[in-house]
Amino acid sequence: MAESNPAVAVKRSASAGLSAISAEAIEGLTELDELERVYQQLCDEEKQVESELEALISQQGNIETKMLALQRMGPNLQLIEGDATQLSGMITFTCSLAENVSSKVRQLDLAKNRLYQAIQRADDILDLKFCTDGVQTALRNEDYEQAAAHVHRYLSLDQSVIELSRQGGESSAVDASLALLQEAEQRLKALVKERLDQAIADGDLAQVERFFKIFPLLGLHDQGLARFAQYLCAQLAKKAEENLLLAVGGELGERRAALIFADTLTLLLEGIARIVETHQPIVETYYGPGRLYTLIKHLQVECDRQAEKVVDKFIQQRDYQNKFQIVQSSMMRSMSTEKIEPRELDPVLLEVTVMNSRAELYLRFLRRRITADFEVGDATAPKSTVQEHQQSLEKLLTHCLLSRNMQELIGYYIPMEEYYMRESVNKAVAMDTYEKGQLTSSMVDDCFYIVKKCISRALSSSSIDCLCAMINHATSVLESDFREVLYNKLRQGFPATTLQDIQRGVSSAVSLMQTSLQQGKFNTLGIESAEDAKASFLVTLNNVEVCSENIITLKKNLESDCSKLFSQGFGSGEQAQAKIDSCLSDLVSTSSKFKDLLQEGLTELNNTAIKPQVKPWISNFLSISHNIEEDEFNEYEANDPWVQQFIVNLEQLMAEFKAGLSPVIYDTLTSLMTSLISLEMEKTVLKCTFSRLGGLQFDKELRSLVTYLTTVTTWTIRDKFARLTQMATILNLERVTEILDYWGPNSGPLTWRLTPAEVRQVLALRIDFRSEDIKRLRL
Amino acid sequence: MSMEDYDHLFKIVLIGNAGVGKTCLVRRFTQGLFPPGQGATIGVDFMIKTVEINGEKVKLQIWDTAGQERFRSITQSYYRSANALILTYDITCEDSFRCLPEWLREIEQYANSKVVTVLVGNKIDLTEKREVLRERAEEFAEAQGMLYLETSAKESDNVEKLFLDLACRLICEAKQNSLVNNVTSPMPGEGKNISYLNCCS
Ligand SMILES: Nc1nc2c(ncn2[C@@H]2O[C@H](COP(=O)(O)OP(=O)(O)OP(=O)(O)O)[C@@H](O)[C@H]2O)c(=O)[nH]1
Ligand SMILES: [Mg+2]
Numbered sequence: 001m002a003e004s005n006p007a008v009a010v011k012r013s014a015s016a017g018l019s020a021i022s023a024e025a026i027e028g029l030t031e032l033d034e035l036e037r038v039y040q041q042l043c044d045e046e047k048q049v050e051s052e053l054e055a056l057i058s059q060q061g062n063i064e065t066k067m068l069a070l071q072r073m074g075p076n077l078q079l080i081e082g083d084a085t086q087l088s089g090m091i092t093f094t095c096s097l098a099e100n101v102s103s104k105v106r107q108l109d110l111a112k113n114r115l116y117q118a119i120q121r122a123d124d125i126l127d128l129k130f131c132t133d134g135v136q137t138a139l140r141n142e143d144y145e146q147a148a149a150h151v152h153r154y155l156s157l158d159q160s161v162i163e164l165s166r167q168g169g170e171s172s173a174v175d176a177s178l179a180l181l182q183e184a185e186q187r188l189k190a191l192v193k194e195r196l197d198q199a200i201a202d203g204d205l206a207q208v209e210r211f212f213k214i215f216p217l218l219g220l221h222d223q224g225l226a227r228f229a230q231y232l233c234a235q236l237a238k239k240a241e242e243n244l245l246l247a248v249g250g251e252l253g254e255r256r257a258a259l260i261f262a263d264t265l266t267l268l269l270e271g272i273a274r275i276v277e278t279h280q281p282i283v284e285t286y287y288g289p290g291r292l293y294t295l296i297k298h299l300q301v302e303c304d305r306q307a308e309k310v311v312d313k314f315i316q317q318r319d320y321q322n323k324f325q326i327v328q329s330s331m332m333r334s335m336s337t338e339k340i341e342p343r344e345l346d347p348v349l350l351e352v353t354v355m356n357s358r359a360e361l362y363l364r365f366l367r368r369r370i371t372a373d374f375e376v377g378d379a380t381a382p383k384s385t386v387q388e389h390q391q392s393l394e395k396l397l398t399h400c401l402l403s404r405n406m407q408e409l410i411g412y413y414i415p416m417e418e419y420y421m422r423e424s425v426n427k428a429v430a431m432d433t434y435e436k437g438q439l440t441s442s443m444v445d446d447c448f449y450i451v452k453k454c455i456s457r458a459l460s461s462s463s464i465d466c467l468c469a470m471i472n473h474a475t476s477v478l479e480s481d482f483r484e485v486l487y488n489k490l491r492q493g494f495p496a497t498t499l500q501d502i503q504r505g506v507s508s509a510v511s512l513m514q515t516s517l518q519q520g521k522f523n524t525l526g527i528e529s530a531e532d533a534k535a536s537f538l539v540t541l542n543n544v545e546v547c548s549e550n551i552i553t554l555k556k557n558l559e560s561d562c563s564k565l566f567s568q569g570f571g572s573g574e575q576a577q578a579k580i581d582s583c584l585s586d587l588v589s590t591s592s593k594f595k596d597l598l599q600e601g602l603t604e605l606n607n608t609a610i611k612p613q614v615k616p617w618i619s620n621f622l623s624i625s626h627n628i629e630e631d632e633f634n635e636y637e638a639n640d641p642w643v644q645q646f647i648v649n650l651e652q653l654m655a656e657f658k659a660g661l662s663p664v665i666y667d668t669l670t671s672l673m674t675s676l677i678s679l680e681m682e683k684t685v686l687k688c689t690f691s692r693l694g695g696l697q698f699d700k701e702l703r704s705l706v707t708y709l710t711t712v713t714t715w716t717i718r719d720k721f722a723r724l725t726q727m728a729t730i731l732n733l734e735r736v737t738e739i740l741d742y743w744g745p746n747s748g749p750l751t752w753r754l755t756p757a758e759v760r761q762v763l764a765l766r767i768d769f770r771s772e773d774i775k776r777l778r779l
Numbered sequence: 780m781s782m783e784d785y786d787h788l789f790k791i792v793l794i795g796n797a798g799v800g801k802t803c804l805v806r807r808f809t810q811g812l813f814p815p816g817q818g819a820t821i822g823v824d825f826m827i828k829t830v831e832i833n834g835e836k837v838k839l840q841i842w843d844t845a846g847q848e849r850f851r852s853i854t855q856s857y858y859r860s861a862n863a864l865i866l867t868y869d870i871t872c873e874d875s876f877r878c879l880p881e882w883l884r885e886i887e888q889y890a891n892s893k894v895v896t897v898l899v900g901n902k903i904d905l906t907e908k909r910e911v912l913r914e915r916a917e918e919f920a921e922a923q924g925m926l927y928l929e930t931s932a933k934e935s936d937n938v939e940k941l942f943l944d945l946a947c948r949l950i951c952e953a954k955q956n957s958l959v960n961n962v963t964s965p966m967p968g969e970g971k972n973i974s975y976l977n978c979c980s
Contacts, residue, residue, distance in 0.1 A: 332888075391816075398821055407821070407849050414852040465822030465853045472856035579825045582840060586860055 135184040148217040200231040229298030240306040261314035262354035269362040290377020304401035342423040353461035360462040421454040471583040479590040489540040538660035548594035606672040626694030643701040670713040695731030736773040785838040795867035796875040797846030800901040803932035820845040858889035870900040871908040904931040
C-alpha cells in the first residue's frame with residue numbers, strides 16, 4: 001500500500017484534478033455522437049475519480065495512527081539532539097588532545113632511538129674497554145679462549161662506531177684502548193699459532209684441538225684448518241708408513257699377501273675417511289659449514305703422497321711395469337721370445353682392480369661429504385659461488401694424484417687383461433676337446449667363461465671406462481678371433497665319404513672310377529678321419545649356435561651387474577650409462593654374426609651332405625612308370641616302388657644329423673632339406689608322363705611323403721609342398737575341363753601357386769589329355 | 780635397428796694429443812658452444828648428434844677420447860669399431876703435428892681397414908701463433924691418404940663442415956659397401972678397400 005500512494009499522486013498531478021477534456025472543448029461540441037462520446041468519457045473519468053477518492057479515504061485511519069505515533073516520539077528526539085551535540089563537543093576535544101600527544105610520542109621515539117644508539121656506543125666503548133682489560137687479564141692468565149673471545153668481540157664491533165668514537169670527546173682514551181687491543185690481538189694470534197704448532201709437534205691432540213678451536217675466533221679460518229690438517233697429515237703419514245713397512249716386510253699369510261698392496265691402500269683410505277668422519281663435527285661447530293673442502297684439500301695432499309708410495313711399491317714388487325712390457329711386446333709380435341702365462345697375471349690383475357675400486361669408493365665418499373657440506377654453507381650463496389665450489393670439488397677429485405695414479409694403473413691393466421683374455425681363449429681353442437654324446441665342445445664354455453671372468457674383473461674395478469674398454473676387447477675377441485676359429489672349422493666342410501658315394505648309387509662310370517681312386521688314397525684311415533671331420537663339423541655348428549645364445553646371455557647379465565653398480569652411486573649418471581649401453585649393443589650385435597655363420601654352415605651342409613644324396617633318390621622316381629593301368633596300380637599297391645624306400649633313405653640320412661645337432665639347428669636343417677625335396681620333386685615330376693591311375697599313384701606317394709616330413713620337423717611343410725600338391729590335384733583330374741571346377745571363381749579357399757602356363761604344362765603330362773583341349777582352356 | 784628413428788648410424792672417434800681441442804670441437808658441434816676453462820678429458824666422453832643429410836637421418840655417435848698418455852689403452856679399445864677417425868692436431872703447436880706419425884701407427888695397428896680418417900688442424904683463429912704451415916699439413920695428409928681440414932672450435936670455423944662432410948662420406952661408403960656385399964659375402968675380419976668417393980662436394 002505504501003507503494004501505491006506515490007502512483008496515485010503522480011496520476012493526480014498529471015491530471016491536476018481536472019478532466020482531460022476542457023470546458024471550452026465541450027462547449028464547442030455540436031454533433032450528438034461527439035457529445036455522447038465526450039459524455040461517456042467524462043462519466044468514465046468520474047468513476048475513476050470516485051474510486052480514487054474511496055481509496056484515499058480508506059487510508060485515512062492508517063495515516064492517523066501514524067501521526068499519533070510520531071507525535072509521541074517528539075520529546076525523545078529532543079533528548080537525542082542534546083546528546084549528539086554533547087558527543088560532538090567531546091570528540092573535538094579528544095581529537096585535539098590526541099594530536100597533541102602523538103607529536104610528543106614521536107619526539108619521544110626519536111629520543112629513545114638516539115638513546116639506544118648512545119647506549120650502544122657507550123656499550124661498544126665499554127666493551128672495547130672491557131675487552132682491552134679482559135684480553136690483558138686473560139692473556140696474563142693464559143686463558144686463551146677468553147682472550148680470543150674478547151678479540152672476537154672486538155672484531156665483531158661495528159668498526160664505523162669505533163671510528164666515530166675516536167672522533168668524539170674521548171678520542172684519546174678510545175685510541176689507547178684500541179692500540180692495546182690491536183696489540184693484544186697480534187700477540188694472541190702469534191701465541192696461538194705458536195702453541196698450536198707446538199702441540200702439533202708434540203702430537204698432543206687435546207692441545208691441538210684446543211688451539212684449533214681458537215683460530216676462527218681470530219678470523220684465521222684458513223690458517224687454522226691448514227695447521228690442523230698438518231697435524232692430521234702427520235698422524236696419517238706415521239700410520240701409513242708403518243703399514244707400508246709391514247706390507248713390504250711381508251709376514252702375512254699367503255692368501256692376504258696376494259692383495260697386500262690393495263690392503264695397504266685400503267687402510268690408508270679408510271684411515272682418511274675415519275679422520276674426516278671424526279673431525280667433521282668440530283670443524284662444522286667452530287668453523288661453520290662449507291669449510292670441509294679446505295680441510296680435505298690439505299688431507300688429500302698427504303693422501304696422494306702416501307698412495308703414491310703404495311703404488312710405487314706395488315709396481316716395484318709385483319714387477320707390474322715389466323709384466324706390462326712383456327705383454328705389450330708379445331701382443332705386437334705374436335712370436336715373442338718371452339711370454340707370460342695368462343695364469344701368472346691373475347693375482348696382479350685382481351689386485352689392481354681392488355685398488356681402483358677402493359680409490360673410487362674413497363673418492364665417492366669425499367664427494368658426498370663435501371657436496372653436503374657445501375650445500376649447507378651455500379644455502380644462500382649466489383649461483384656463481386655454488387658453481388665455483390662444484391668446479392673446485394670436481395677438480396680436486398678427478399685431478400688429484402691418487403686419481404692419476406689409479407688411471408695409470410688401469411691404463412696398464414687394460415692391455416694386460418686383454419692379453420689374458422686373448423691368450424686364454426687361444427688356449428681354450430688349442431685344447432678343445434669334445435666327448436661323444438655331447439653336442440658342443442669344450443672351447444665354447446671355456447671361451448665364455450674366460451670372457452665373462454675378464455669383464456667381471458674389469459667391472460669390479462668400478463671404473464666405467466675400464467669396463468667399457470674390456471667390453472670392447474671382448475667384442476673384438478669374440479667377433480674376430482673366436483668367430484674366425486669356428487669359421488675356419490666350418491670352411492673345412494662336411495666331407496662326402498667314398499662309402500656314401502657308393503650308397504648314393506652313382507651310376508656314371510667316370511665318377512665310380514674317381515671314387516675308387518680316392519678310396520685308394522684314403523684307405524681306412526681316410527674313412528676314420530672323415531668320420532671325425534663330420535663330427536667336428538656338426539659340433540662346430542652347435543658351437544656357433546651356443547655362441548650366439550651365450551652372447552645374448554652375457555649382455556643381459558652385464559646389464560644387470562651394471563645397474564647394481566649404478567645403484568650404488570658409481571659412474572656419474574647418464575654419460576656412464578650411455579657409454580656402457582653403446583658398448584654392450586656392439587657386443588650383442590656380434591650374436592647375429594654368429595647366427596649368419598650358422599646359416600652359412602647349414603647351407604654348406606645341405607649342399608654337400610644332403611643334396612647329393614637326395615637328388616638321385618628323387619630321380620629314381622623317373623624310373624618308376626606312372627603311365628600305368630589297373631594291374632600295375634595294384635602291383636604298386638602291394639609292392640611300393642619308390643616312396644617307402646625314399647622315406648627310409650631320408651630317415652637314415654637324417655638320423656646322423658638328428659643325433660649330432662642341437663634340436664634347433666636340426667630343425668633348420670630339415671627345413672632346408674624339405675625345401676630341397678619339394679624343388680627337386682617338382683623338377684622331376686615335370687619330366688614324367690602320367691595316366692589317370694598314374695596321377696592317383698603320384699597323389700598317394702606325395703601324401704605319404706608329406707605325412708612323413710610333417711613328423712620330422714616343427715616347420716609347416718604343407719606350404720612348401722603347396723605347388724606339388726596342386727600338381728597332384730591336376731594330374732588326378734577326370735577330364736581337362738574339370739580344372740575349371742577348381743580355377744578362378746571356383747577356387748574357393750584354394751590359392752593357386754601355379755601360373756596358368758604351369759597348369760597347362762602339368763595337364764600336358766597326362767597322356768590321356770588332348771593338347772587341343774588343354775589349349776582351348778580359358779584360364 | 781629399424782625401430783629407431785634414423786637411416787644410418789656411424790661411430791666417430793676423435794684422437795690426437797692432449798690439449799689440441801678435441802673436446803672443444805665436439806662441444807661446438809654438438810652443443811654449439813665453446814666451453815670456457817675446458818679441463819682435460821678423463822677416459823672417454825660420449826655424445827650423440829643426429830643430423831639430416833639429403834633427406835636421410837644420420838645418427839652420429841661421437842667418442843671424444845683423452846689425449847693424455849695414461850688413457851691410451853682405453854682409447855685404443857674404441858678404434859676397431861669406429862667408422863671414422865678424426866685425428867686432430869694444434870696448428871700452433873709443432874709438437875702435436877710431429878706426433879702424427881705415432882698416431883697413424885696406432886690407427887694402423889688397431890683400427891678397421893675400412894676406417895675413414897680425417898686430419899684436422901685446429902685453432903686457426905690463432906693466426907699469429909701458427910707453427911705448422913697449411914701446405915705442409917696438406918702434403919702430409921695427402922701422402923697418408925687422409926682428408927685434411929683446418930678448423931677453429933673457438934670461432935666455429937669449419938666445424939659443421941668437418942662433421943657433415945664426414946657423415947656424407949660415410950653414407951657413400953656404406954652404400955658402396957652394401958653393394959659390394961650383395962655380390963660376394965665377405966669373410967669375417969677381411970676388410971675391403973674402397974676408394975674414396977666424392978659424393979658431397
Ligand atoms: N684459440 C683457440 N683455442 C682453442 C680452440 N680449441 C680448443 N682451444 C683451447 O685449447 C685447450 C684445450 O682444449 P680441449 O678441447 O680441452 O683439448 P682436448 O684435445 O680435448 O684435450 P684432452 O681432453 O686432454 O685430450 C682449451 O683451453 C681450449 O680453450 C680453438 O679453436 N681456438
Ligand atoms: Mg678433451
